[in-house]
């Protein structure tokens with residue numbers, strides 16, 4: 001019983017569902033589309049042939065059904081990598097832990113997880129309205145100060161370069177997404193990019209409203225970096241958390257983002273819903 005997980009460490013609700021996601025294993029498909037905004041779940045599932053399950057708790061809304069005969073789940077996560085840590089751990093537990101015996105299953109089940117998000121571009125040549133699939137993601141948050149992980153030399157080099165450029169007191173973590181999902185989904189108008197995941201929308205992305213950001217030129221510093229041909233392209237708030245948790249837990253994860261803001265030209269798309277819809281249909285049809 002060495003891999004028994006106690007009640008306080010992995011919490012199961014009285015009905016047998018997992019604590020925050022409020023799901024039982026049978027409610028989940030093995031391919032999951034994820035969104036930050038709970039309202040975006042229905043924006044995706046409205047395209048389904050049928051919806052077999054709907055549930056929610058806090059910001060975690062789940063719809064499971066079929067699209068053109070393929071079983072899919074769509075789930076919302078809310079904003080930030082702290083939510084992604086909970087989301088990925090509980091999602092993984094639903095397939096890789098026997099919730100009754102509280103033992104890790106002998107056989108590992110990998111999931112396909114595709115984020116369909118929104119993001120801001122840090123380059124003039126990536127306009128509002130573009131769509132990006134993230135090859136690498138760099139986390140400026142401190143989530144990975146609390147986990148041990150293996151990094152490739154390229155991932156370490158990118159993290160190190162970002163630390164130097166921003167003069168940070170810690171090395172930002174960097175991970176690649178799923179090569180197989182990238183190959184499948186980075187087609188048509190979707191361009192390949194490398195995403196910077198920030199622990200906030202305003203100061204950490206260099207926005208000034210009433211407070212002065214500590215690194216006011218963060219966009220220029222990051223946009224001008226290039227490490228072995230890798231150029232950083234866009235800001236958002238979850239992708240690096242997904243890539244880190246996905247790699248550590250053994251799942252295929254890809255982040256797709258609709259660019260709603262261009263931080264150089266200071267434009268915001270006229271109709272963010274339409275750009276997100278285009279990315280949703282691309283994802284449903286290519287997954």
Ligand SMILES: O=P(O)(O)O[C@H]1O[C@H](CO)[C@@H](O)[C@H]1O
Pocket residue numbers: 035036037078079080116117118119201236237238
């Ligand atoms: O549109 P979503 O998926 O929420 O993603 C982006 O939008 C939110 C900020 O407006 C952050 O969560 C950021 O990552």
Ligand SMILES: O=c1cc[nH]c(=O)[nH]1
Pocket residue numbers: 118119120121201205235236237260261
């Ligand atoms: O600029 C942006 C746009 C969407 N989401 C972000 O986190 N930043």
